[in-house]
Amino acid sequence: MSLIASGQEMRIAPVAEADRDALASLLIETVAANGSVGFMHPLPLAEAQAFWSQALASAARGERVVLGAWLGDVLVGTGTVVLAMAPSQPHRAELTKVMTAPSARGTGIGAALVAALEQAVRDAGKSLLTLDAAVIEGATAFYRRLGYHGVGDIPAYAYKPLGGLGATRLFWKSLDAREITTTSTADHAADEQWMQRALALADRAEREDDEIPVGALLVSAEGEVLGEGWNRNIGDHDPSAHAEIVAMREAGKRLGNHRLVGSTLYVTLEPCAMCAMAMVHARIARVVFAASDPKTGAAGSVFDLLADPRHNHRVEVRGGVLAEEASRRLTNYFRAKRGRPLL
Numbered sequence: 001m002s003l004i005a006s007g008q009e010m011r012i013a014p015v016a017e018a019d020r021d022a023l024a025s026l027l028i029e030t031v032a033a034n035g036s037v038g039f040m041h042p043l044p045l046a047e048a049q050a051f052w053s054q055a056l057a058s059a060a061r062g063e064r065v066v067l068g069a070w071l072g073d074v075l076v077g078t079g080t081v082v083l084a085m086a087p088s089q090p091h092r093a094e095l096t097k098v099m100t101a102p103s104a105r106g107t108g109i110g111a112a113l114v115a116a117l118e119q120a121v122r123d124a125g126k127s128l129l130t131l132d133a134a135v136i137e138g139a140t141a142f143y144r145r146l147g148y149h150g151v152g153d154i155p156a157y158a159y160k161p162l163g164g165l166g167a168t169r170l171f172w173k174s175l176d177a178r179e180i181t182t183t184s185t186a187d188h189a190a191d192e193q194w195m196q197r198a199l200a201l202a203d204r205a206e207r208e209d210d211e212i213p214v215g216a217l218l219v220s221a222e223g224e225v226l227g228e229g230w231n232r233n234i235g236d237h238d239p240s241a242h243a244e245i246v247a248m249r250e251a252g253k254r255l256g257n258h259r260l261v262g263s264t265l266y267v268t269l270e271p272c273a274m275c276a277m278a279m280v281h282a283r284i285a286r287v288v289f290a291a292s293d294p295k296t297g298a299a300g301s302v303f304d305l306l307a308d309p310r311h312n313h314r315v316e317v318r319g320g321v322l323a324e325e326a327s328r329r330l331t332n333y334f335r336a337k338r339g340r341p342l343l
């Protein structure tokens with residue numbers, strides 16, 4: 001986080017021959033931290049360098065795309081898609097060797113890397129991505145949040161770098177824009193926990209600022225809070241200061257990026273059209289809201305902007321999470337304004 005906070009810009013681009021040694025260091029560091037990327041610890045430098053020399057030669061032949069992620073001048077992440085597949089699978093690519101430096105965890109770099117790799121797959125005219133990931137909390141949840149379907153675990157699949165056999169989960173994702181994604185495999189209990197936190201933010205809107213009690217927070221694919229907000233229209237004299245916008249602004253500043261790829265936005269009231277479009281622009285992966293808004297809701301009630309197939313980015317939506325608690329707050333806020341008894 002401190003790297004981002006110091007204002008260094010994140011950059012994602014194909015790696016070059018000159019990046020080989022930085023890639024080798026990142027690989028050695030990942031393996032030493034027990035990251036399952038095909039190697040055992042300790043990984044000799046020469047072996048790591050030889051691996052990347054071959055991978056770079058393969059990339060030069062167009063068989064794969066190897067991307068790097070930099071914070072300032074420092075390489076902090078990498079990921080590969082293998083494009084060369086059997087003749088019967090011209091539409092498939094394999095995601096592999098995705099790793100981020102421990103110093104850059106929780107910055108959204110992992111999700112941004114995967115999004116850039118998916119774009120490389122689309123650019124190559126392919127539509128199906130597959131991958132395998134070690135079954136450890138974090139790795140599998142990360143891909144699930146990015147819309148990958150887990151299709152089962154293979155026990156005792158590979159040795160972990162520090163020893164001991166571990167299971168692997170196979171994942172797939174269709175990049176075909178016409179396919180309607182129904183990736184509601186996300187953990188519903190986690191949704192309720194995050195929504196409780198959004199409700200607490202809604203309480204603060206009313207208690208501290210006498211604003212309409214709507215709260216929102218943005219959570220990264222890695223499960224970290226990137227931004228929080230509540231309605232500030234009246235206090236800030238700002239028609240755009242809805243809870244969702246406030247949370248997204250904070251997240252953008254924190255990440256140093258206007259794209260909030262792979263994140264989930266929790267909000268206590270169905271988003272309006274303005275907020276929904278901001279979410280599409282920000283490439284937010286998923287929106288979970290509590291109460292529906294039959295007057296201005298843009299997640300299905302009045303408009304259905306988040307799922308509109310005319311956008312090149314679709315946002316997965318889940319509504320009705322702790323809806324009663326959120327509506328009661330709103331109803332009581334307006335009843336109190338009119339001097340009527342609370343519910």
Ligand SMILES: [Zn+2]
Nearest residue numbers: 242271272275
């Ligand atoms: Zn709004």
